[in-house]
Amino acid sequence: xxxxxxxxxxxxxxxxxxxxxxxxxxxxxxxxxxxxxxxxxxxxxxxxxxxxxxxxxxxxxxxxxxxxxxxxxxxxxxxxxxxxxxxxxxxxxxxxxxxxxxxxxxxxxxxxxxxxxxxxxxxxxxxxxxxxxxxxxxxxxxxxxxx
Amino acid sequence: xxxxxxxxxxxxxxxxxxxxxxxxxxxxxxxxxxxxxxxxxxxxxxxxxxxxxxxxxxxxxxxxxxxxxxxxxxxxxxxxxxxxxxxxxxxxxxxxxxxxxxxxxxxxxxxxxxxxxxxxxxxxxxxxxxxxxxxxxxxxxxxxxxxxxxxxxxxxxxxxxxxxxxxxxxxxxxxxxxxxxxxxxxxxxxxxxxxxxxxxxxxxxxxxxxxxxxxxxxxxxxxxxxxxxxxxxxxxxxxxxxxxxxxxxxxxxxxxxxxxxxxxxxxxxxxxxxxxxxxxxxxxxxxxxxxxxxxxxxxxxxxxxxxxxxxxxxxxxxxxxxxxxxxxxxxxxxxxxxxxxxxxxxxxxxxxxxxxxxxxxxxxxxxxxxxxxx
Numbered sequence: 001x002x003x004x005x006x007x008x009x010x011x012x013x014x015x016x017x018x019x020x021x022x023x024x025x026x027x028x029x030x031x032x033x034x035x036x037x038x039x040x041x042x043x044x045x046x047x048x049x050x051x052x053x054x055x056x057x058x059x060x061x062x063x064x065x066x067x068x069x070x071x072x073x074x075x076x077x078x079x080x081x082x083x084x085x086x087x088x089x090x091x092x093x094x095x096x097x098x099x100x101x102x103x104x105x106x107x108x109x110x111x112x113x114x115x116x117x118x119x120x121x122x123x124x125x126x127x128x129x130x131x132x133x134x135x136x137x138x139x140x141x142x143x144x145x146x147x
Numbered sequence: 148x149x150x151x152x153x154x155x156x157x158x159x160x161x162x163x164x165x166x167x168x169x170x171x172x173x174x175x176x177x178x179x180x181x182x183x184x185x186x187x188x189x190x191x192x193x194x195x196x197x198x199x200x201x202x203x204x205x206x207x208x209x210x211x212x213x214x215x216x217x218x219x220x221x222x223x224x225x226x227x228x229x230x231x232x233x234x235x236x237x238x239x240x241x242x243x244x245x246x247x248x249x250x251x252x253x254x255x256x257x258x259x260x261x262x263x264x265x266x267x268x269x270x271x272x273x274x275x276x277x278x279x280x281x282x283x284x285x286x287x288x289x290x291x292x293x294x295x296x297x298x299x300x301x302x303x304x305x306x307x308x309x310x311x312x313x314x315x316x317x318x319x320x321x322x323x324x325x326x327x328x329x330x331x332x333x334x335x336x337x338x339x340x341x342x343x344x345x346x347x348x349x350x351x352x353x354x355x356x357x358x359x360x361x362x363x364x365x366x367x368x369x370x371x372x373x374x375x376x377x378x379x380x381x382x383x384x385x386x387x388x389x390x391x392x393x394x395x396x397x398x399x400x401x402x403x404x405x406x407x408x409x410x411x412x413x414x415x416x417x418x419x420x421x422x423x424x425x426x427x428x429x430x431x432x433x434x435x436x437x438x439x440x441x442x443x444x445x446x447x448x449x450x451x452x453x454x455x456x457x458x459x460x461x462x463x464x465x466x467x468x469x470x471x472x473x474x475x476x477x478x479x480x481x482x483x484x485x486x487x488x489x490x491x492x493x494x495x496x497x498x499x500x501x502x503x504x505x506x507x508x509x510x511x512x513x514x515x516x517x518x519x520x521x
């Protein structure tokens with residue numbers, strides 16, 4: 001299995017959900033998808049295609065909130081980035097924690113630092129600040145300035 | 148009368164909660180574990196982190212790339228050099244700069260020395276956690292030799308900041324090669340002592356074998372990497388499947404076990420020290436001549452886009468994810484720190500074991516708290 005077949009099959013399967021694709025090189029592919037299809041995509045990657053969840057990073061851009069999921073296929077050293085763009089005013093997405101445990105803590109962290117709401121998360125409590133931080137202030141958002 | 152017994156919990160009917168930390172010698176930092184117990188058996192462990200959260204990711208958004216190097220030292224301070232390397236490799240990859248061979252080889256030697264000293268400290272503190280105080284003195288005695296080598300070359304003993312985008316801060320000291328070779332010769336002789344003292348010890352084996360088991364499926368599901376993952380049979384060595392620096396020109400084995408218990412997590416690290424010495428052996432006499440750094444622009448600006456680089460630290464896969472908007476500061480930087488991911492598996496691993504085993508299990512994760520909190 002090489003990168004081309006894996007990505008080709010993936011694109012064939014999720015034709016309607018894919019918004020854009022950037023293939024940087026053999027080992028790095030970036031695909032943007034619609035947020036509502038994340039559960040199906042993650043399920044296919046993790047259970048059928050043998051990808052492993054590495055990490056997710058959220059960022060606050062002008063358009064809204066983006067989450068970049070990193071999946072890794074270790075045998076060929078491929079990292080597949082799945083990008084989703086969430087609404088500016090009400091960032092919400094399905095949680096992946098019921099599928100694999102690795103996303104549990106990182107989703108809690110994103111919830112706490114950026115205010116993204118993860119639906120059906122088993123335990124979306126504060127992880128880092130634990131009651132020492134004001135409600136509704138999210139340090140990793142761009143309006144929060146470093147002093 | 149019966150009522151009274153129930154409320155005091157003597158008959159072990161009730162579940163009760165013990166607070167372990169934030170200041171507890173076995174957590175090696177400020178980590179708080181809220182442990183639910185039934186009798187002596189652990190029912191649930193809830194780690195509370197964030198006591199030393201410094202917001203490194205946010206800080207990085209307002210500083211330049213060469214400055215970020217110094218902050219990465221402060222995450223996993225025992226893998227300081229490898230953390231530096233990760234950011235440097237990412238910046239170099241983004242700028243498409245070709246790095247001299249000399250730099251690649253020196254970085255690899257430094258990274259392997261980092262791995263050895265980190266595992267030495269693991270061995271020292273792990274033995275101490277389980278009641279063998281002698282280990283602490285042996286481990287730190289030998290680790291001191293590596294720190295001395297670093298002091299001579301990097302000017303600093305632990306927080307080295309030796310790599311910078313484009314190469315190294317300074318060239319190696321003329322004594323470097325000789326001292327590293329002396330150290331390897333010395334440590335080859337001393338490492339069997341480690342085994343005699345701890346690995347073969349009956350009490351140690353009883354306390355670690357079969358304790359805190361992690362299956363391969365759980366290892367993948369939790370995404371644990373490094374020695375914790377490899378003890379469970381999860382082949383996750385970044386040096387093997389995505390070689391960086393000079394790892395493509397050396398021969399070494401990935402240490403893999405299938406048992407996934409505390410004892411085998413310990414064994415992986417012991418074997419890795421031997422593998423690291425083999426890697427250094429192959430490189431130390433073949434450091435190519437050449438520049439120790441390429442000339443970089445005074446202000447480093449990454450082209451717009453996103454860049455991910457992963458490296459293998461002493462604890463697992465460290466990922467550095469940079470999103471750049473073309474400025475001299477990153478738009479967003481994310482560190483996928485191995486300890487953050489590994490700690491999440493602690494609850495699953497320690498359920499059903501005794502509270503004294505919890506110390507052994509959390510010790511075998513080799514946690515560095517600043518790396519979790521970032």
